[in-house]
Amino acid sequence: MRELCFSHVDVVYGSGKDAITALDNLDFTVSDGESVAIIGPSGCGKSTTLRLASGLLRPSAGTTTIDGSPIQGPRASTALILQDFGLLPWKTVRANAELGLKIRHVPRGERKERASEALQLVGLEEFADAYPGSLSGGMRQRLALARALALDVDLLLMDEPLSALDALLREQLQDTLLSLWRKEGYAQILVTHSIDEAVYLGQRIYVMAPRPGHVVTVVQNEDAGDEAYRQSGEFFARCNEVRELLRQAGGGGSHA
Amino acid sequence: MRKALGYIWGTVFVIILWWLLAIGIDSPALPTPAATWPELVSCFQKIMPQFWASFGRIILSMAIGTLLGAPCGLWIGRSKRADAIFGPILYVLYPVPKIVFLPVLFVLFGLGGEAKVILIAIAIFFQMVVTMRDAAKHVPQGAIDSMLSLSATKLQIFTDVVLPSSLPALFTALRITCGTAVAILFIAESMAGSSGLGYYIMHAWSLLEYPQMFAGIVAMAALGVILYEAFDIAERLTTRWRRA
Ligand SMILES: Nc1ncnc2c1ncn2[C@@H]1O[C@H](COP(=O)(O)OP(=O)(O)OP(=O)(O)O)[C@@H](O)[C@H]1O
């Protein structure tokens, strides 16, 4: 993937009297290997944007393209991690990690190998035979990551991946996300409610507002992508900047 | 282990209750367990063929009803169009007690086993359709969206998501319906034909052979318990993940 590009995109759910405009005239780009964060209050169309990028949803107006060709449907090297992870509780951890490969008819041996590697990458190899129901929130999150990473993706889409976790675990997994992104070199879009998460992980931050969903500003945040950034003065200044933008837009992120 | 203990406790309780009732009521129609037991042993040879006749009918009819009903229910639950067409029909037919069609089936298929099997299959069919439809409607959307985003086909979504997530409901339906099936079978066998436990019980009753009649009742109760347990075990084997 060289570039994902949305231009003048509208999304309207429903029709007639019940029609809801979820996105209004959205312009959005992500280039190869870039890490982009989307932040904004509930209902501003963050999930809708990811559904567009993943090919699960087509725009009502405007165009969504990857490398110039329209996104027609799910793409082999895009992975989506949903708000509730979308794990299959009746499959073991290993089978969940293998799911995307199985769907693509990757031979059993290779499937097993790649899933094992991915599980190792997120530190879950010991739990390969457990069921998701017996995992903690953070482990489920890492399993969802493993399932995506097993696929050899160049675009990773994550919808509030860490929102269910407590503060400490959350920072730990932010570091995991950061190091995996640096190591694997894919582009990523991270939807979040948390200002510090957006600033820590997003090289560009789309600040969105609702009714109807639109982009308020795009904050340039080139310093993101380094673990030391979290402790720096620039980091706190950037967080404050984003917080102020959200406040002006009439919403609020959760904690900083 | 705890389950075995529970079973022993339940059985002991039922036998004591039965015994007390038999003593209290003091009627030849309700013999004590002590009077029934020798009867059960002595007419074992006579009961077993009837037991197997009833058992065969139940298994066959439940298999037919389930194999036809469960896929229909899943389909109706997943397809808006199918639901629009068949939903209202189910709504009207589901509450109708299927047993009232027994005379019609006797006329159409004779007094042998066929009418009985068909009637039970019909009752199970409706129960299965309704249960599986509701289960299919409650398949977690996140699981389906994940599958879709991984480019899964409709068939893959069916085998990997819809089916496994509906399996617990299937077994619940089987456990609930095996009681209905045994009840319908009893009525059908006692009304016509010359085989099966229902026939055996009513035949003994007409001869005033009360202990024999009661042995038949115990055998029929055992039939219900065996089926229920079998489905319970099958459920636990196929849905391990739920106790994770
Ligand atoms: N399937 C749908 N049908 C109808 N309306 C929908 C649907 N999905 C989303 N919407 C509406 O579109 C708008 C944007 O929804 P979206 O889920 O994209 O918001 P979000 O930013 O992800 O919110 P949250 O932070 O709560 O997850 C909301 O007003 C929502 O009610």
Ligand SMILES: [Mg+2]
């Ligand atoms: Mg959302």
